[in-house]
Amino acid sequence: MPETYALRRDPEQLLREVEAQEAYERRGRLKIFLGYASGVGKSYRMLDEGRRRHTRGEDVVVGAMQAVTSVEVQKILQTLEVIPLQRLNGGERMDIDLILSRRPQVCLVDGLAYNNPPGSRHAERWQDAEELLEAGISVIGTVNLQYIEEYQEQVEHVTGSKTTETIPLGFVNNADEIEVVDAPPEECIERFGCNDPKRGTAASQEQLSQLREIALVLAAEVVDRQLEAYVRRHGLEQLWGVHERILVVLTPRANSTHMIESGGRNARRFRGDLFVVHPGDPYFTPEEKARLEPNLALASRLGAEVEALDGSDLVTSVLQFARTRGITQIFIARNTAETWWERLRGGDVDRLISEAEGIDVRVFPS
Amino acid sequence: MNQSAIPSRGSLKIYLGYAAGIGKTFKMLEEGQKLKREGVDVVIGYFEPHGRKDTMVVAEGLELIPRRKIEYRGAVFEDMDTEAILRRAPRVCLVDEFAHSNVPGSERAKRWEDAQIVLDAGISVLTTMNVQHIESLNDQVWHISGIRMRETVPDWVIRQADEVVMVDLPPGALLNRLRRGAVYPPEKASKALENFFKESTLVVLRELALRQTAYEVDVRTPSPETETASSPEPAPPAGSQPLATAANHDRILIYVTHDPLSAIAIRRGRRVADYLHADCFAVAVRQNGGGHSSLTTVEREALDKHLDFARNLHIETRVLEGENIAETLVNFALQRQITQIFLARNNSRSGVFRKDFVRQVVHLARDIQVTIVAERHRTSEPR
Incomplete structure (x- = not known):
């Protein structure tokens, strides 16, 4: 890994870690197959994994399976023990009581976002899965991007249609493993005639591409979070990843609006994160500070994390911030009015350039 | 198919x-x-x-x-x-x-x-x-x-x-x-x-x-801009839409030398250009007249290798001539409506000179952004 440091840990923290570890070990493992639409082959991949585990001697049951399935899926289903869905109030739900008493090692749960019929213990199927996990049963399940609550607005924007079934992103984030099931849109259309027969195929291909991209970035973000957790668990501090993180440094004479917009555009294009920092009071006169306000509002609108930096030494505090956040690019405005004194000690921008090891520095016209 | x-x-x-x-x-x-x-x-x-x-x-x-x-x-x-x-x-x-x-x-x-x-x-x-x-x-x-x-x-x-x-x-x-x-x-x-x-x-x-x-x-994906899906557009700046679009079109210029760090600048410049949908150029500057600064055979070969490398990545290359490298570079950039210049970071061997060079380019560049590309160290010395 890049630069790593051992972090100091206090006994309290160690105890909490041990307790968390024990709780984790009692729980079942969760693996999620994520797809961007119906027809990418999530259910097949889930069952295939179940089949392979079964042949390796694990005790596997199918807890829930969607009704419409392909020939390949049917073939695997015949080799596995299936716990039938329960009919209730005109709907279907997973028979968790039966599964809990059967106590398999692994339970396959297709369509984690399904709504349970009224009168069920839990409103949604992922909550049933959660109960199985709590009981120490591992779950392998499938999720379609469009059902992830935090992404529904984005998906609606692409497809123009709403869904009522949801699964919180937190559930996906907490999975031990997430695996993307990727396939070109043509293949989904081929296999399932696309998601929705009401929409024409020509328009759908483009929509599917957009959903596909969102799903891939979502998976990358889940992986990124897992990496952070891994790094923390191993007491390491990782300083440089693959996720572009852009830091815009606002200084009094900078054309802040331009820099923030450019930072936002770059962050969007790289599917990265935007950070905006500005030095504290000694650097800004009250008028300059007043001018700063609308720019900070713009930064927030663009989704930036905004922070005021302490300390009288701008370069040191910027670099400290950059290193803890894994910044990959720093945007800063050129110093036009360099005094003889600034020139002598090298000027902030020059110092930043020479000290920002491992980080790109982009100098903007002021 | x-x-x-x-x-x-x-x-x-x-x-x-x-x-x-x-x-x-x-x-x-x-x-x-x-x-x-x-x-x-x-x-x-x-x-x-x-x-x-x-x-x-x-x-x-x-x-x-x-x-x-x-x-x-x-x-x-x-x-x-x-x-x-x-x-x-x-x-x-x-x-x-x-x-x-x-x-x-x-x-x-x-x-x-x-x-x-x-x-x-x-x-x-x-x-x-x-x-x-x-x-x-x-x-x-x-x-x-x-x-x-x-x-x-x-x-x-x-x-x-x-x-x-x-x-x-x-x-x-x-x-x-x-x-x-x-x-x-x-x-x-x-x-x-x-x-x-x-x-x-x-x-x-x-x-x-x-x-x-x-x-x-x-x-x-065949839509002109797929950005709508990820986050809201920034407030449109003053001025008409076509102007804003023109201003957003990036043109990247990578400065190439015999220094091994040039390869890093070329790769990074290429990647940023791809993500920003920008045009991408690479130039080297041959200093005329300067006796001690003319390149050795080894250095000239290294420079040629870097220019070849850039061309392999489909970057248009040019070798310019001039007395002052920074001026020649920036003048070319201004003529070609470049919006961003990519430079490799200082090399410790010639630290003082390079630092001065970076400063000169930044100073001359006026409306052009200058990116100093990080040297992605495998492991850093503990400080």
Whole structure:
């Protein structure tokens, strides 16, 4: 890994870690197959994994399976023990009581976002899965991007249609493993005639591409979070990843609006994160500070994390911030009015350039 | 592949992964089997079973073009027989390991170049590669894994692919496969586990592959701007829309020297240019008159190598002449409406001079942004 440091840990923290570890070990493992639409082959991949585990001697049951399935899926289903869905109030739900008493090692749960019929213990199927996990049963399940609550607005924007079934992103984030099931849109259309027969195929291909991209970035973000957790668990501090993180440094004479917009555009294009920092009071006169306000509002609108930096030494505090956040690019405005004194000690921008090891520095016209 | 007319050039589909053993070849062969069932004339041009049973089973029944034997320094190597593929002229050809380097003395240095010949003959190609073989990611991969990939594919070749598909597998599952001996024989597996297959390395490479695939999907999605999906547009700046768009069109200029860090600047500049949909140029400046600053033969060769490298990445190159390097560079940038100049970082050997040079460029650049590209150290000295 890049630069790593051992972090100091206090006994309290160690105890909490041990307790968390024990709780984790009692729980079942969760693996999620994520797809961007119906027809990418999530259910097949889930069952295939179940089949392979079964042949390796694990005790596997199918807890829930969607009704419409392909020939390949049917073939695997015949080799596995299936716990039938329960009919209730005109709907279907997973028979968790039966599964809990059967106590398999692994339970396959297709369509984690399904709504349970009224009168069920839990409103949604992922909550049933959660109960199985709590009981120490591992779950392998499938999720379609469009059902992830935090992404529904984005998906609606692409497809123009709403869904009522949801699964919180937190559930996906907490999975031990997430695996993307990727396939070109043509293949989904081929296999399932696309998601929705009401929409024409020509328009759908483009929509599917957009959903596909969102799903891939979502998976990358889940992986990124897992990496952070891994790094923390191993007491390491990782300083440089693959996720572009852009830091815009606002200084009094900078054309802040331009820099923030450019930072936002770059962050969007790289599917990265935007950070905006500005030095504290000694650097800004009250008028300059007043001018700063609308720019900070713009930064927030663009989704930036905004922070005021302490300390009288701008370069040191910027670099400290950059290193803890894994910044990959720093945007800063050129110093036009360099005094003889600034020139002598090298000027902030020059110092930043020479000290920002491992980080790109982009100098903007002021 | 379902076009009615015979295409002049075959279509290219890449199965992209992040490590050996995640199932790229398997996926490619599965697709080959599916095509065969559909009645498509498909052959295996080259595939590397690595002694993996699953892979060999899924290859059964597909026509295999025999490999060609090449003698090199007294040893016999086997490689893809491109001529034989062309003679056989199937509709679709499966070509494993796109980034593979051919045996020295072959007609073409890289397998992806052979694939180009096959594509040009109107044959569609399915192929496999890992994200770490993408040229512009070379420095990042080095940084992540500590390994300098020698086998790379230029980004523009990947851009030509009609389809890039991610083959995913969580690192934990990959490590299990490796430990079970399903990827490599035992002695090679334990070595791999110690080196490349560290969990943290795999996690980062996987993220890189996911992001790269998302990017490949993005550039192939036929809408003008797919940004609407990710976040709200910034408040439109004053001025008409066309003007704003023009102002947003980036033109990147990479300054190239004989210094090894130039390669890093070229890769980074290329990558940023691709993401920003920007034009990309590279220039070197030959200083005229300066006696002591003229290049040695070794340095001149290094500079030529960097310019070649830039051209291989489809970057337009120029060699300028001038008395003052910074002035010559910036004047060219101003003439060409460059919006961003990319410079390599200071090299410690000539620290004072370079620092001055960077400062000069920044000072002269006026409305042009100047990016000083980080030297992505593998390991930094503790400070």
